[in-house]
Amino acid sequence: MSSGTVFTIAVNPKIPLRLARLEELANDLWYSWDRSTRSLFSRLHPGLWGAVGHNPKAFLKRVDESILLKAAEDPVFMANYNSIISAYDSYQSGPAHPDSGGGFQPNDQVAYFCFEFGFHESFPIYSGGLGILAGDHCKAASDLRLPLIGVGLLYRQGYFFQTIDNHGNQQVTYTDSDFEDLPVVPVLHENGSEVRIEVELPHRKVVVKVWRAKIGHVTLYLLDTDLPENSMGDRDITHQLYGGDRIMRIEQEIILGVGGARALRDIGITPTVWHINEGHAAFMMLERMRNLVQHGLDFASALEAVAANTVFTTHTAVPAGHDYFGDDMISAYFEGFCQDLKITREELISLGRVPGSNDFNMTALAIHGSRFHNGVSKIHGNVSARICKDLWAQIEPEENPMAYITNGVHVPTFLAQEWSDLFDRYLGYEWRTNITDPEYWSRIETIPDHLFWSVRQTLKSQMLYGIRARLAVQNSRNHGSEAHLDRLLRFTDPINPNILTLGFARRFATYKRAALLFEDLDWLRRIVIHQERPVLMIFAGKAHPADVPGQDLIRRVSQIAQRPEFEGQLLLVEGYDLRLARRLVAGVDVWLNSPVYPLEASGTSGMKAGINGTINLSVLDGWWGEGYNGKNGWAIKPGPENMAPSLRDKEESRDFYETLQDHVVPLYYSRDKFGYSPEWVKMAKNSMMSLLPRYNAARMVGEYAKNFYVPASRQGALYADKDFSGAKKIAAWKAFVRKAWRGVSIRRLDTPGKRISFGEALYFDVAVRLNGLQPEDVVVELLICRQFKKSKLCDFKHFKFEFSGIEESGEHQFTLNLTPDLCGKLEYYIRVYPSHPLLTHPFEMGMMVWL
Numbered sequence: 001m002s003s004g005t006v007f008t009i010a011v012n013p014k015i016p017l018r019l020a021r022l023e024e025l026a027n028d029l030w031y032s033w034d035r036s037t038r039s040l041f042s043r044l045h046p047g048l049w050g051a052v053g054h055n056p057k058a059f060l061k062r063v064d065e066s067i068l069l070k071a072a073e074d075p076v077f078m079a080n081y082n083s084i085i086s087a088y089d090s091y092q093s094g095p096a097h098p099d100s101g102g103g104f105q106p107n108d109q110v111a112y113f114c115f116e117f118g119f120h121e122s123f124p125i126y127s128g129g130l131g132i133l134a135g136d137h138c139k140a141a142s143d144l145r146l147p148l149i150g151v152g153l154l155y156r157q158g159y160f161f162q163t164i165d166n167h168g169n170q171q172v173t174y175t176d177s178d179f180e181d182l183p184v185v186p187v188l189h190e191n192g193s194e195v196r197i198e199v200e201l202p203h204r205k206v207v208v209k210v211w212r213a214k215i216g217h218v219t220l221y222l223l224d225t226d227l228p229e230n231s232m233g234d235r236d237i238t239h240q241l242y243g244g245d246r247i248m249r250i251e252q253e254i255i256l257g258v259g260g261a262r263a264l265r266d267i268g269i270t271p272t273v274w275h276i277n278e279g280h281a282a283f284m285m286l287e288r289m290r291n292l293v294q295h296g297l298d299f300a301s302a303l304e305a306v307a308a309n310t311v312f313t314t315h316t317a318v319p320a321g322h323d324y325f326g327d328d329m330i331s332a333y334f335e336g337f338c339q340d341l342k343i344t345r346e347e348l349i350s351l352g353r354v355p356g357s358n359d360f361n362m363t364a365l366a367i368h369g370s371r372f373h374n375g376v377s378k379i380h381g382n383v384s385a386r387i388c389k390d391l392w393a394q395i396e397p398e399e400n401p402m403a404y405i406t407n408g409v410h411v412p413t414f415l416a417q418e419w420s421d422l423f424d425r426y427l428g429y430e431w432r433t434n435i436t437d438p439e440y441w442s443r444i445e446t447i448p449d450h451l452f453w454s455v456r457q458t459l460k461s462q463m464l465y466g467i468r469a470r471l472a473v474q475n476s477r478n479h480g481s482e483a484h485l486d487r488l489l490r491f492t493d494p495i496n497p498n499i500l501t502l503g504f505a506r507r508f509a510t511y512k513r514a515a516l517l518f519e520d521l522d523w524l525r526r527i528v529i530h531q532e533r534p535v536l537m538i539f540a541g542k543a544h545p546a547d548v549p550g551q552d553l554i555r556r557v558s559q560i561a562q563r564p565e566f567e568g569q570l571l572l573v574e575g576y577d578l579r580l581a582r583r584l585v586a587g588v589d590v591w592l593n594s595p596v597y598p599l600e601a602s603g604t605s606g607m608k609a610g611i612n613g614t615i616n617l618s619v620l621d622g623w624w625g626e627g628y629n630g631k632n633g634w635a636i637k638p639g640p641e642n643m644a645p646s647l648r649d650k651e652e653s654r655d656f657y658e659t660l661q662d663h664v665v666p667l668y669y670s671r672d673k674f675g676y677s678p679e680w681v682k683m684a685k686n687s688m689m690s691l692l693p694r695y696n697a698a699r700m701v702g703e704y705a706k707n708f709y710v711p712a713s714r715q716g717a718l719y720a721d722k723d724f725s726g727a728k729k730i731a732a733w734k735a736f737v738r739k740a741w742r743g744v745s746i747r748r749l750d751t752p753g754k755r756i757s758f759g760e761a762l763y764f765d766v767a768v769r770l771n772g773l774q775p776e777d778v779v780v781e782l783l784i785c786r787q788f789k790k791s792k793l794c795d796f797k798h799f800k801f802e803f804s805g806i807e808e809s810g811e812h813q814f815t816l817n818l819t820p821d822l823c824g825k826l827e828y829y830i831r832v833y834p835s836h837p838l839l840t841h842p843f844e845m846g847m848m849v850w851l
Contacts, residue, residue: 168558
């Protein structure tokens with residue numbers, strides 16, 4: 001009917017008392033990695049489960065009450081239900097995980113800020129890698145019982161849903177989430193009122209509501225501005241993830257950083273460690289400083305107190321990828337902060353200034369306001385050290401405070417259930433508590449090859465069923481014929497999944513080079529179109545709606561897939577999401593990755609594939625630069641960074657073709673009488689054995705705890721003790737050193753020797769002009785190493801000079817007696833840098849004078 005007004009009403013079922021705890025399960029994102037829990041809901045009504053996007057909370061509001069009543073009387077269902085409740089209770093009350101690292105004090109609390117969090121497709125507040133990593137971080141922290149909470153934004157619209165038309169054009173659809181259907185509840189004060197805080201923006205105040213989500217032992221607090229008290233523009237601040245213009249972005253980041261800090265304070269949570277995952281939340285530091293200054297601390301001491309227990313993780317491998325805002329915009333939004341912090345506009349701007357730039361850089365703010373910094377792989381740590389080198393101007397990049405912790409994935413989330421069952425049988429149930437033990441995982445070798453291969457084939461069949469279903473929907477919507485669909489699906493046979501299958505699924509950004517495999521179509525055609533040894537290629541992924549070159553890549557893949565010779569052997573699957581990702585990483589035979597080196601900060605999809613026995617074929621960038629060992633996959637050596645892009649693409653694509661042609665395809669099809677390749681299984685086992693214990697989130701979060709969280713907590717307490725005496729002392733000392741440093745110089749008093757015999761001592765004597773500093777304010781140091789063509793500072797041994805008196809010139813004399821324990825031609829350097837026991841990192845001031 002179209003003549004009348006449509007009224008709607010929701011009729012929610014009453015959950016039987018025997019099943020009352022279904023609601024508890026639906027409101028804990030533990031279900032995002034416990035497949036048995038998700039299966040419990042699915043079993044009640046598979047069709048509805050799919051219709052609600054595998055969302056337990058939405059499911060319980062829509063399922064017929066008669067189904068619940070019937071289930072409550074079904075002994076099989078109730079046995080399953082009781083078993084899951086028992087497992088849930090055991091998880092909630094179990095002891096700390098042995099990999100938790102220890103070292104935390106009873107009052108320690110880590111606050112983990114991130115712009116997006118990805119736990120499960122039913123909770124759409126994520127877009128991709130950053131969010132999935134943040135979700136895995138929280139899940140692993142829950143498993144390890146770490147005292148961690150998360151802080152983020154609650155978006156009405158998460159990332160978009162993607163369809164692809166007949167011409168390869170990406171179509172974007174955004175849908176609003178009903179918060180009543182999400183696993184979140186409002187945070188309440190003790191009197192029952194909702195927690196709401198205010199954040200000042202130019203000429204108005206924005207009211208922010210705080211929601212809470214439960215992730216096992218971890219609580220996630222989410223901020224929401226979509227409230228009647230706010231204007232329509234302000235209600236939209238948390239409406240869409242990565243939407244809007246620069247104004248929307250800065251306002252989202254202010255709500256996250258400033259609002260997040262205020263929300264925790266209003267709730268009564270006092271973190272001892274503050275971790276910002278990427279620079280989006282760096283304004284949190286300004287709010288914390290403002291609060292300290294309002295309680296009587298001077299700005300410089302407040303900065304040191306805040307930085308001492310703040311951790312900053314960067315995920316960006318190119319300078320242009322860091323968030324930045326114009327000075328005028330910062331001035332407009334933070335005029336009140338200048339007054340509250342009792343500093344000038346220029347002093348505030350300097351916190352976000354990178355030498356040579358006129359913009360306010362969020363990475364610079366994050367580094368200035370933290371003392372623990374890291375990239376997300378060894379390669380990326382080095383790249384980040386180079387990108388940020390000007391923030392420690394006199395320190396060589398390899399020695400500056402930028403460290404690295406390589407990412408990992410949450411094994412219970414991404415390891416297929418079939419593997420879990422097989423491990424229970426052959427490795428014992430204790431594999432779950434030995435996640436990070438490489439020796440333990442060497443037992444995978446004892447799994448019979450035919451059973452290992454059987455699991456691989458089962459997972460491929462499941463994936464192919466899912467691919468067929470998605471392609472059928474895609475074909476129907478694009479008005480394709482049944483005959484066309486048959487041609488598309490002729491190689492995706494779940495009953496006989498014996499075709500070599502390659503997978504490429506990730507964000508379609510130009511640096512990820514989704515089309516590298518299509519550089520030479522004639523060569524590719526000879527490799528994949530073979531009657532005896534065919535190859536199936538599956539591509540999936542989204543491009544940001546504003547990324548036109550990324551969308552062009554999708555069209556390029558679509559156009560090639562539509563060529564008659566590739567039809568059915570190159571499939572472009574739309575609607576890439578977490579559910580499809582879990583199927584692909586576990587189901588394909590080979591996982592492809594072809595980024596431009598060194599722009600892949602880490603990448604985690606290949607880790608998810610590797611732990612499922614899928615073999616990686618990837619450019620040696622990001623995590624694969626560490627993960628590849630010569631036996632667990634194939635590596636494409638990247639060309640020099642200064643090589644022309646077109647030439648690099650040509651060289652690296654040739655490497656891809658040769659590897660596929662000479663190694664991958666022959667190995668897969670070298671089958672024995674049992675129908676599989678023993679050498680392939682051996683490599684797949686090596687992939688799993690080498691990657692699972694190393695590239696998991698338990699190891700990653702354990703390293704954060706050991707290397708950053710515990711030290712940051714102790715350093716923060718040291719600075720805050722006795723009315724922030726430590727922060728005041730280090731701030732005053734740094735100010736004095738900065739004023740004096742330009743006048744510091746060093747010269748030799750001894751005559752350098754040219755040759756000695758082994759066992760003889762060397763005597764070094766230098767004079768240092770300290771310009772008012774004291775000898776204890778500096779370290780004078782000698783670095784010595786065998787002479788190589790390219791010596792790295794990490795190869796040098798360090799020896800400290802001793803203060804020995806004051807010269808007539810007023811210079812301070814430092815001496816060193818050294819008997820080298822090396823033979824051959826040696827090279828050495830002498831340098832001086834500021835030093836204080838309260839420094840978090842010896843080079844955090846960025847000052848160094850070399851002789």
